[in-house]
Amino acid sequence: MKKQRLVLRTLILIVLGAAVAYTLYENFKKDEIEKVVIGEKAPDFVLTDLNGKKHRLSDYKGKGVFLNFWGTWCKPCEEEMPFINRQYNKFKEKGVQVLAVNVGESDFAVKKFAETYKLDFPILNDKSGDVQSAYRIDPLPATFLIDKDGKVIKYHKGELTEKMVNDFMEQIKP
Missing domain, CATH: 1.20.5 (Single alpha-helices involved in coiled-coils or other helix-helix interfaces)
Structure with a gap:
């Protein structure tokens, strides 16, 4: 025994x-x-938007990408979304793409938020948390500026003002 x-x-x-x-x-x-380094190529990913369309970061080569990580419960995220949307509508014809990555909330909550703020850019959901981990996101909101060649040129932690969003989009405009 x-x-x-x-x-x-x-x-x-x-x-x-x-x-x-x-x-x-x-x-x-x-x-x-998976390390994000300023001046290096951004880690590629594929995420699905609220309409079921897949978005691969590398498919936006040739455009500047404003990559924003956010949550519906995040007050600063809520504050900056209208700024991002207005500037996106101003810069989308100039080669700037916004990809807003929600950090794993339910599609219902994310859709309701997007409808409330009438957001025009793709809202992607990182349900697994893999993209959030790859980009080492903590805290929210977090924004990466990616140039037309797919290189990370800037990382910003925290809330953005409308002027900052405008300046950032100017920086990544091809």
């Missing part, structure tokens, strides 16, 4: 040790692969 318990405990410890080792390995590997 004692021998069986010893064998069982040993097996449990081996399995737990393997699980911890695997988790650590995956986290280190992920950190090595």
Whole structure:
């Protein structure tokens, strides 16, 4: 009986040790692969918008991309959305694309928010949190400016004013 318990405990410890080792390995590997560096190419991703259309970041090569991470519960995000929408309508014909990435909320909540603010740009939902992790988003809102060649030229943490949004879009206009 004692021998069986010893064998069982040993097996449990081996399995737990393997699980911890695997988790650590995956986290280190992920950190090595996905780092956002100013002046380097932005990590590519594919996310689906509220209409079911897939958007791949690399498909916007040739355009400046205003990549904004936000949440419906985030008051600063709520404040800046009308500014982003107005400037998007001003700059979309000049080669600037806004991609607003919601950080994993329900489609219902995101659609309601987008309808309330009459947002015209693609609203993408990062339900898995993979894109948020790749871009190391914390806290919200967070905005990346990506030039026509797909390189990150600026990262801004926190709320944006309308003048800032305008200036940022000017910077990424091809």
